[in-house]
Amino acid sequence: xxxxxxxxxxxxxxxxxxxxxxxxxxxxxxxxxxxxxxxxxxxxxxxxxxxxxxxxxxxxxxxxxxxxxxxxxxxxxxxxxxxxxxxxxxxxxxxxxxxxxxxxxxxxxxxxxxxxxxxxxxxxxxxxxxxxxxxxxxxxxxxxxxxxxxxxxxxxxxxxxxxxxxxxxxxxxxxxxxx
Numbered sequence: 001x002x003x004x005x006x007x008x009x010x011x012x013x014x015x016x017x018x019x020x021x022x023x024x025x026x027x028x029x030x031x032x033x034x035x036x037x038x039x040x041x042x043x044x045x046x047x048x049x050x051x052x053x054x055x056x057x058x059x060x061x062x063x064x065x066x067x068x069x070x071x072x073x074x075x076x077x078x079x080x081x082x083x084x085x086x087x088x089x090x091x092x093x094x095x096x097x098x099x100x101x102x103x104x105x106x107x108x109x110x111x112x113x114x115x116x117x118x119x120x121x122x123x124x125x126x127x128x129x130x131x132x133x134x135x136x137x138x139x140x141x142x143x144x145x146x147x148x149x150x151x152x153x154x155x156x157x158x159x160x161x162x163x164x165x166x167x168x169x170x171x172x173x174x175x176x177x178x179x
Contacts, residue, residue: 002159003039005152008032015070015157016058019164022072024063035146041100042160047141048103048134051166052089053096059167062086081169089168095128102130103138 002015012031016024028038035043038054045053058064061075063082075081086093102121106112114132122129130138152158 001042001162002157003028003036003149003152004031004157005149005154006031007154012036014038016067018059018061018072020061020072020075022074022078023070024067025070026064026068027066033150035142035149037100039145039149039158039160040104040142041096042162043141043145044100044103044138045096046160046162047138048099048130049166050096050099052092052168053099054093055162056167057085057089057093059162059164060085060169062089062168085168092168098128099130099138103135103142106135107139107142 001017004012004014006012009030009032012028014026014028016026018024026038028036041054044050045055050056058067061078061081062085063069063078098121102118105121106114106117109117114135118129118132118135119126149158
């Protein structure tokens with residue numbers, strides 16, 4: 001993926017090149033020198049090795065409404081498969097949204113009591129709370145990503161790679177069954 005860095009407050013986009021050769025452009029909202037929302041999610045999901053969040057869903061074939069096909073041959077029945085995967089992984093994708101927001105909030109409070117913050121954010125579903133060490137690692141990853149993002153000049157882009165094995169769908173199910 002390449003996160004475009006337009007001038008401040010101009011809508012940005014992300015060029016997504018999937019392993020199957022299909023390329024999409026995803027709208028990313030207004031961009032500033034702060035870490036873009038979707039890059040926060042990418043960073044947190046990557047640091048926490050989340051296979052079934054937003055980026056794992058995209059890698060597995062989900063096409064969100066904010067994504068526009070650019071090139072490459074889409075697999076047969078891609079729209080139906082995307083809709084099925086969204087239904088199947090809706091809770092995990094929403095959990096990834098929560099994780100991204102939580103880690104971003106935790107990173108904004110240096111020195112915060114992470115155990116207390118975690119218990120507050122995950123009060124209704126404590127079983128979904130991430131381990132504190134994973135939170136610390138994700139906060140550090142956000143710090144590094146923010147430094148990298150601030151170094152991207154206007155008109156440039158930040159390219160990152162999502163590991164193909166960390167995705168939703170049949171490929172992932174097939175790997176699990178071989179263990």
